[in-house]
Amino acid sequence: MMDKNLRTASLFLNPDSIVSITPYGNGHINTTFLVKAKEEGEEKDYILQEINVNVFKNPDALMSNYCAVTEYLSKEIEKRGGDPLRETLRVIYSKDGKSYVVTENGEHWRMLLFIKDSICYDRVESPEQFYECAVAFGNFQYMLKSFPADTLYEIIPNFHNTPVRYENLMKAVKDDVCGRVAEVSSEISFAKEREAFANIFENARAEGKLPLKVTHNDTKLNNILFDKATGKTLCVIDLDTIMPGYAINDFGDSIRFGATTAAEDEADLTKVNFDISLFELYTKGFIEGAKGGLAEGELEYLAEAAIMMTFECGMRFLTDYLEGDTYFRIHRPKQNLDRARNQFKLVSDMEKALPEMKRIVKKYSENA
Numbered sequence: 314m315m316d317k318n319l320r321t322a323s324l325f326l327n328p329d330s331i332v333s334i335t336p337y338g339n340g341h342i343n344t345t346f347l348v349k350a351k352e353e354g355e356e357k358d359y360i361l362q363e364i365n366v367n368v369f370k371n372p373d374a375l376m377s378n379y380c381a382v383t384e385y386l387s388k389e390i391e392k393r394g395g396d397p398l399r400e401t402l403r404v405i406y407s408k409d410g411k412s413y414v415v416t417e418n419g420e421h422w423r424m425l426l427f428i429k430d431s432i433c434y435d436r437v438e439s440p441e442q443f444y445e446c447a448v449a450f451g452n453f454q455y456m457l458k459s460f461p462a463d464t465l466y467e468i469i470p471n472f473h474n475t476p477v478r479y480e481n482l483m484k485a486v487k488d489d490v491c492g493r494v495a496e497v498s499s500e501i502s503f504a505k506e507r508e509a510f511a512n513i514f515e516n517a518r519a520e521g522k523l524p525l526k527v528t529h530n531d532t533k534l535n536n537i538l539f540d541k542a543t544g545k546t547l548c549v550i551d552l553d554t555i556m557p558g559y560a561i562n563d564f565g566d567s568i569r570f571g572a573t574t575a576a577e578d579e580a581d582l583t584k585v586n587f588d589i590s591l592f593e594l595y596t597k598g599f600i601e602g603a604k605g606g607l608a609e610g611e612l613e614y615l616a617e618a619a620i621m622m623t624f625e626c627g628m629r630f631l632t633d634y635l636e637g638d639t640y641f642r643i644h645r646p647k648q649n650l651d652r653a654r655n656q657f658k659l660v661s662d663m664e665k666a667l668p669e670m671k672r673i674v675k676k677y678s679e680n681a
């Protein structure tokens with residue numbers, strides 16, 4: 314009897330070529346495995362991923378976006394003389410020609426070429442690395458600037474719509490299905506005090522200041538691969554949430570995850586501090602990477618976007634904690650609560666630093 318994962322991998326590869334299948338990575342949403350194979354004497358590695366259909370309700374639309382964007386990027390990379398097999402993801406089609414398969418027990422799986430000699434970081438290990446990450450995400454947007462955004466599906470409606478995330482939190486508070494509200498009253502008050510702030514991007518959009526662009530929407534440091542040999546960025550990964558959005562949210566989400574002195578789930582808040590020097594480096598890199606592609610209105614709200622994404626993510630963690638941890642994978646009780654408190658601590662720090670953050674944005678915008 315074949316093991317379940319081997320059976321799934323065999324829908325894409327010859328089972329005799331498969332050497333091992335092991336859990337891989339630290340994502341909160343999908344379940345990822347590394348598949349080591351030997352094909353005609355040559356070692357070949359693949360990523361096998363179960364698509365979380367609790368989160369991604371329309372895997373067909375998701376994989377349509379995924380294939381369209383990766384094929385487009387492959388061509389762009391080739392035009393620039395790059396290596397499309399290392400600088401973007403390559404979807405491996407199943408033996409029956411599908412971009413993903415549905416197994417007999419209803420699971421949805423896809424396969425990607427594993428990018429060898431690459432490394433992925435959960436924490437910023439050197440300032441240069443964060444700067445490189447900024448250039449790469451800025452450049453990612455630049456490369457997709459002519460991609461027809463209206464051909465992409467909106468994979469998760471209102472994904473970075475902060476007012477909707479606020480409403481979801483208020484609903485979770487009202488329902489209190491796990492009886493956890495009493496424990497988090499100060500976090501709920503923190504969110505309520507920022508209700509008006511949550512709306513500023515939607516208002517700016519109504520004034521025509523924030524255009525919709527093709528955006529990544531999950532620009533964490535661990536969604537980028539670095540080249541082991543050169544230390545330079547290689548490939549933007551985790552393309553599940555590619556859809557039209559605000560460019561400044563891609564900026565803000567990277568700051569939330571990277572410009573901090575602690576991991577996202579650090580429970581000791583004395584260790585969690587916003588690092589403005591990393592903010593400055595990222596600002597410089599992102600503006601450079603976007604090569605003049607950011608409009609005046611976008612630059613105006615760049616600093617606020619860091620606070621917005623951090624606040625929004627904090628609310629999402631808190632909502633999930635109140636709803637019984639059904640969305641973000643947890644490895645210990647209260648991990649989502651720790652994540653929420655951690656994000657709110659960063660929001661407080663950034664609010665204090667906002668004038669300085671705006672000064673930094675202005676400094677680099679002038680040369681944009």
Ligand code: ADP
Binds near residue numbers: 342
């Ligand atoms: P999630 O949505 O769960 O975050 P990701 O697509 O980000 O899933 O994958 C999880 C981890 O797997 C990444 O952080 C990275 O370490 C690794 N990974 C994903 N795709 C590749 C790839 N093509 N080559 C090498 N490593 C990869």
Ligand code: GN1
Binds near residue numbers: 343368531577626
């Ligand atoms: C999730 O899939 P992963 O771990 O890269 C989440 C992001 C959050 C992030 C918080 C589809 O990202 O939106 O910002 O966790 N992805 C989805 O770490 O919800």
Ligand code: MG
Binds near residue numbers: 340341535536551
């Ligand atoms: Mg990821």
